[in-house]
Amino acid sequence: MTELPPTNLPYLFAAFAVVWVVFFIYAAYMSWRRQSAQRELDEMRESNGQESGSGGNDGGG
Amino acid sequence: MAAIAGRPAGKASWQRGLRDARLWLLLITAVLMLVDGYLIFMVAPTDAVLGHVQRIFYVHVPISILSFLGFLICAVAGIGYLIRRTERWDRVAHASAEVGVVFVTLALVTGIIWARPVWNAWWQWEPRLTTTLILWFIYVAYLMIRQYAPTPQQGRTWSAVVGIIGFVDVPIVYYSVQWWQSIHPKQVIGPEAAEGALEPIMAQILVFSLVATLALFTYLLLERVALRGIEDRLSQLRREGNTD
Amino acid sequence: MQSENYTNPPAEVSAYLESEATEERSGWRSHRMRLIILVGVIALAVAYMVYAAFPGNTQYFVSVSEFLDDPRLHDGQTLRVAGALDPESFRREDGSASSRFALGDKEPDVPGLIPGTRVMEASYVGVLPDLFFNPHSEIILEGSYDAQSGVFATDNILVKCPSKYQSLQAENPDAVPGAAGATQGGY
Amino acid sequence: MELLRGALTVAWKDVRLELRSREVIASALVFGLIVVVVFNFGLNRAPGSLAPVAPGLLWVAYAFIGVLAMNRAFTRELEHGGLDGLLLAPISRDAVFLGKMLGSLAFMLVIEAILLPVFAVMLDLPTLSPTLGLVILLATVGFATVGTFFAGIAVQTRSREILLPVLFFPVVVPVIIAAVEASALALQGGPMTAVWTRWAPLLLVFDALYLVICPWIFGFVFEG
Numbered sequence: 001m002t003e004l005p006p007t008n009l010p011y012l013f014a015a016f017a018v019v020w021v022v023f024f025i026y027a028a029y030m031s032w033r034r035q036s037a038q039r040e041l042d043e044m045r046e047s048n049g050q051e052s053g054s055g056g057n058d059g060g061g
Numbered sequence: 062m063a064a065i066a067g068r069p070a071g072k073a074s075w076q077r078g079l080r081d082a083r084l085w086l087l088l089i090t091a092v093l094m095l096v097d098g099y100l101i102f103m104v105a106p107t108d109a110v111l112g113h114v115q116r117i118f119y120v121h122v123p124i125s126i127l128s129f130l131g132f133l134i135c136a137v138a139g140i141g142y143l144i145r146r147t148e149r150w151d152r153v154a155h156a157s158a159e160v161g162v163v164f165v166t167l168a169l170v171t172g173i174i175w176a177r178p179v180w181n182a183w184w185q186w187e188p189r190l191t192t193t194l195i196l197w198f199i200y201v202a203y204l205m206i207r208q209y210a211p212t213p214q215q216g217r218t219w220s221a222v223v224g225i226i227g228f229v230d231v232p233i234v235y236y237s238v239q240w241w242q243s244i245h246p247k248q249v250i251g252p253e254a255a256e257g258a259l260e261p262i263m264a265q266i267l268v269f270s271l272v273a274t275l276a277l278f279t280y281l282l283l284e285r286v287a288l289r290g291i292e293d294r295l296s297q298l299r300r301e302g303n304t305d
Numbered sequence: 306m307q308s309e310n311y312t313n314p315p316a317e318v319s320a321y322l323e324s325e326a327t328e329e330r331s332g333w334r335s336h337r338m339r340l341i342i343l344v345g346v347i348a349l350a351v352a353y354m355v356y357a358a359f360p361g362n363t364q365y366f367v368s369v370s371e372f373l374d375d376p377r378l379h380d381g382q383t384l385r386v387a388g389a390l391d392p393e394s395f396r397r398e399d400g401s402a403s404s405r406f407a408l409g410d411k412e413p414d415v416p417g418l419i420p421g422t423r424v425m426e427a428s429y430v431g432v433l434p435d436l437f438f439n440p441h442s443e444i445i446l447e448g449s450y451d452a453q454s455g456v457f458a459t460d461n462i463l464v465k466c467p468s469k470y471q472s473l474q475a476e477n478p479d480a481v482p483g484a485a486g487a488t489q490g491g492y
Numbered sequence: 493m494e495l496l497r498g499a500l501t502v503a504w505k506d507v508r509l510e511l512r513s514r515e516v517i518a519s520a521l522v523f524g525l526i527v528v529v530v531f532n533f534g535l536n537r538a539p540g541s542l543a544p545v546a547p548g549l550l551w552v553a554y555a556f557i558g559v560l561a562m563n564r565a566f567t568r569e570l571e572h573g574g575l576d577g578l579l580l581a582p583i584s585r586d587a588v589f590l591g592k593m594l595g596s597l598a599f600m601l602v603i604e605a606i607l608l609p610v611f612a613v614m615l616d617l618p619t620l621s622p623t624l625g626l627v628i629l630l631a632t633v634g635f636a637t638v639g640t641f642f643a644g645i646a647v648q649t650r651s652r653e654i655l656l657p658v659l660f661f662p663v664v665v666p667v668i669i670a671a672v673e674a675s676a677l678a679l680q681g682g683p684m685t686a687v688w689t690r691w692a693p694l695l696l697v698f699d700a701l702y703l704v705i706c707p708w709i710f711g712f713v714f715e716g
Contacts, residue, residue, distance in 0.1 A: 006111075006112045006114075006178065006435040006436070007112050007113050007114070008112060008113065008114040008178040008435065009113055009114075011114050011117070011174050011175065011177060011178045012113050012114045012116055012117060014174050015117045015120065015121070015170075015171045015174040015175060016117075016120065018167070018170050018171065018174070019120050019124070019167050019170075019171060022163065022166075022167055022170075023163075023167075023277065023281075026163055026281065027280075027281060027284065030281070030284045030285060030288050031284065033288055033292075034284070034287060034288045034291055037288070037291045037292050037295050038291055040295060041291060041294060041295050041298065044295070044298050044302070045298075048298075048302075106472025106473060106474060107472065107473050108470050108471065108472065108473070109441070109471045109472060109473045110436065110439055110441040110442065110466065110467060110471070111436070111466060111470075115470060118470065143712070178435060179435075179436065179464060179466050180434075180463050180464055180465070180466070181434035181435075181436075181461075181462055181463050181464050182461075182463055185463070187365050188365075195662045195665060198658060198661070198662045199662045201658065202655070202658040202659045202662070205651065205654075205655055205658060206645070206649065206655065206659075208651075209649035209650045209651045209655060210648070210649055211648050211649065211650075215648070218712070218713060219645050219713055222709050222712065222713060223659065226663070226705075226709075227662075230662070241365065242365040242366065243365060244365065244445065244463060244465045246466055246467065246468040247468040249468070249470070255468065255469075257469070258468060258469050258470070259469075259470055260470065260471055260472055262472070263470055263472070342704055343704050343705060343708070346697075346700050346701050346704050347701065349697065349700075350697045350698070350700070350701050382544070383544075
């Protein structure tokens with residue numbers, strides 16, 4: 001009964017590492033995509049504002 | 062075009078408020094997670110049978126529970142969308158399904174890593190694992206339908222249907238260890254948990270982990286909704302630009 | 306958007322709109338009808354499943370006494386038998402990976418095998434899992450029974466962990482001080 | 493009655509089309525034969541090792557054949573705007589659904605019936621039992637109902653080959669479990685009480701469930 005339980009630390013660290021890496025990548029990816037979309041949106045809005053509605057084609061892509 | 066140029070100022074400030082709220086939430090989440098890590102590694106007692114590896118429990122269980130929450134939100138928002146047919150409901154449903162898929166994937170992965178030293182096998186085709194894998198497939202299908210539908214309109218309707226039907230699997234996953242013979246441990250929290258399945262200190266740390274993970278879940282969900290919002294506006298602008 | 310210069314619709318249009326509206330209402334009624342059928346069928350299905358179908362049916366494993374009492378399982382088919390290790394029975398030949406042991410019935414969340422329970426002889430070749438000797442673990446043997454030798458030839462060993470988590474201290478209040486210190490200090 | 497007449501019209505249209513082109517049944521049959529051959533190479537290591545997995549094998553083959561057949565049956569509607577024509581026809585969505593489902597059911601039953609003796613010969617199984625026939629009938633009703641529903645969705649998307657199985661299999665898992673268990677009993681030839689008291693009623697319950705839910709949501713899905 002006094003036998004100590006096994007440690008298995010590599011599994012413990014692997015599990016935590018996977019969780020944190022995935023969460024971090026997911027959050028970073030979303031924030032990167034949001035920023036680039038936001039930038040594109042701002043550019044588009046700016047160019048639309050300057051040419052007042054006629055030149056909306058340059059924002060695509 | 063005029064609608065975009067003449068955006069009411071109230072909406073912009075509301076959005077800025079939301080962005081600030083997300084930043085605050087991120088900060089709170091980070092603090093909670095640090096405390097949670099301290100609790101898990103320094104305060105939580107070592108399990109008498111499983112040893113240190115049992116600490117995976119404090120991420121595995123909250124992540125699984127929050128994946129259920131994600132799919133619940135997805136189903137409810139799907140119903141909301143089918144009734145109201147407004148973009149807002151769909152945005153929430155889509156975001157929660159995606160976050161839910163991330164969480165259920167991590168629940169599966171942490172479970173697999175935990176199972177290897179404890180069960181002596183990475184994977185077993187037993188009820189809990191099998192039903193969870195089916196849940197994963199259902200909501201991956203949900204995301205695929207959106208991706209591949211001929212029109213966004215149809216994608217929204219069809220995925221809402223899948224999200225609502227798919228939710229049926231969630232209670233099955235929860236009760237699977239009760240209904241069928243299984244190698245997976247029985248429920249330790251929730252309505253079917255046995256008395257004394259957890260030591261008080263373990264239960265307290267689990268609840269804290271749950272709160273911390275809930276904060277993270279909420280942050281990711283809000284971030285995803287915001288991303289969807291911006292992308293929707295962008296694609297709308299592109300469409301308008303092309304039809305000019 | 307503005308309806309200032311909007312005149313009343315012609316008669317045929319409003320008639321059409323009205324027919325549309327009644328259709329919608331009858332559509333709604335049929336939805337409610339279906340909802341009732343749906344709830345009925347689901348209630349029936351759930352009641353039926355609770356009554357007979359799934360629980361305990363597709364057995365993931367059998368217990369030792371279930372196995373011993375059922376001669377149909379002794380024909381060499383592959384199956385899983387679950388129980389607790391009889392710690393006295395374990396023998397291993399020196400310098401080899403093959404081991405012999407006996408498995409008895411186990412009550413969930415009670416360490417050790419049930420006193421006085423019948424045991425099944427088993428053999429295994431290979432590395433034993435970490436938790437094999439822990440009295441808390443329920444051991445699941447995958448393999449087949451050899452009726453001639455009366456030994457269960459194990460291909461694979463799984464360990465079912467307890468549904469209860471307990472700290473080392475609570476389990477073992479008078480544990481050796483070094484062990485207690487090790488559990489406190491994380492890793 | 494109106495519903496049944498509409499459904500039969502749609503189903504009859506499919507059957508006539510099939511009699512002329514034979515593309516669904518022929519392709520599914522060839523596919524089924526290939527599955528049997530691959531199984532033989534993949535599994536037949538020791539003599540007698542096939543018997544325990546035979547029921548599973550049978551249903552893996554039938555499930556994949558079902559997906560193939562139902563996909564074909566709906567893909568055909570895409571050509572020349574057939575699907576729009578169907579949806580614009582003066583019959584209810586239920587009738588459209590029921591008709592397509594009856595057509596698929598008929599195709600699948602024909603394919604399964606032809607493949608049964610093939611399985612009997614090539615895998616050495618006693619597949620020609622009435623109990624097994626009934627199990628197949630019950631399970632195929634469930635398959636065809638769910639499959640028709642999801643095929644209706646998947647066929648319109650850009651990735652119909654993968655989307656249909658991904659949607660279809662999680663939902664029909666209960667049917668597959670029950671069908672495999674019942675077929676195992678039927679193929680063993682032992683006492684069949686468990687088939688009648690447990691698995692056949694379970695299949696019936698799920699068939700009823702799918703038959704109520706699927707046409708209803710089908711109407712929803714094809715609203716817009």
